[in-house]
Amino acid sequence: MKLVDRGLVYDASAQPESRKIAFFTSLCPLTSGTWLCAFQCGSAKHAPQATIGICRSTNGARTWTFDGQEFPTNIGGVPGSLAGAELIEVQPGRLLLFTTWFDRRDPTRPLFNPVTEGILASKQLVAESTDEGQTWNDWRVISTGNLAGCAMTGPVVGWSDGTLLFAFESFKEFDDPRPANHASWVLPSRDFGRTYADPIPSGLDSEHRVYYWDQRLCPLPATGEFLAFYWTHDRERKCDLTVHWSRQSIQRPGEFSMQPTPIEGQIAAPVVDNVGRINLLVVDRRSPCTIALWRSPDDGRTWPERLVVYEHIERARLSQGHENIDYAQFWEDMGKWSFGHPALRRLDDRHLLCAFYAGTPDRMSIHWAVVAE
Secondary structure (H helix, E strand, O other): OOEEEEEEEOOOHHHHHHHHHEEEEEEEEEOOEEEEEEEEEEEOOOOOOOEEEEEEEEEOOOOEEEEOOOOOOOOOOOEOOOOOEEEEEOOOOOOEEEEEEEEOOOOOOOOOOOOOOOOOEEEEEEEEOOOOOOOOOEEEEEOOOOOOEEEOOOOOOEOOOEEEEEEEOOOOOOEOOOOOOOEEEEEEEOOOOOOOOOOOEEEEOOOOEEEEEEEEEEEOOOOOOEEEEEEEEOOOOOOOOOOOOEEEEEEOOOOOEEEOOOOOOOEEEEEEEEOOOOOEEEEOOOOOEEEEEHHHHHHHHOOEEEEEEEEOOOOOOOOOOOOOOHHHHHHHHOOOOEEEEEEEOOOOOOOEEEEEEEEEOOOEEEEEEEEEE
């Protein structure tokens, strides 16, 4: 593996105060050859007025332009914020854009309640475009059943027969005094995202001690089969564990066996390359802070290759280390981190395209990097 090029998708230094913080990165290749990169942007991380931005490249991801589109943030007359944006081309020229909406009718409330450990009321939204994302129709709410405290967690994956999987996690809402039980889920569609079935659990500890956060899915050739990688946190031991993963199929709903890797880190974005190796772009917040690309040639049994794609100096004032983590304070730190949230896609048969956010606490940009396999 070799880092061959890098640059900026979105330069926050050139943006107004209302769009100076960009994070929650995603990548989407189109059949036409265009690339789209979507992200949350605002005056701060999870600002009450946060929205989403989309950048576009028509020259193989070498240069990018900001679309500057305005996305509605009021749902049913209630003001809200948009957290993240995941894109998928379900049919040539037909795109779906997914996001999580948070209720901001009281803009003084933070995303996370440190007393109850709940999050703001949310909805999962989808919009459709038939012109490669130049215009979008109105938001549509996707039902997650009776699950509460839900938020999208990563790429929507799909297969040629119209099967899609929307990845999200559930927790509890802001004022709920009951104990929090975390789980990861996939929401399947069999008709190119027009309708959705009931949620299927994809990451759950029956004792609710270990949390499988921020799942990232990677589709396998057989319809409905996928790999899922997790930022894995042990609440009882008050520490992050190594990255865990599982191989699953919606033909066997809810069946998963978590496998640990030796990789220290948090969010981990997977891609299987053209010879079947698993590539994993991982955020590691230990000093020196890095985003590194790991590779397994043997279906996740070993991970002998590692390439540092980006090294970061964290300037935010953090309160938590890597052991004896205070959970409420850990959430506060998440709102301060100034790099992370990687996305990974195959650029062509010999290269991988990486994207992530990085910067200083007052300006965070979206970066890209190309790695030769």
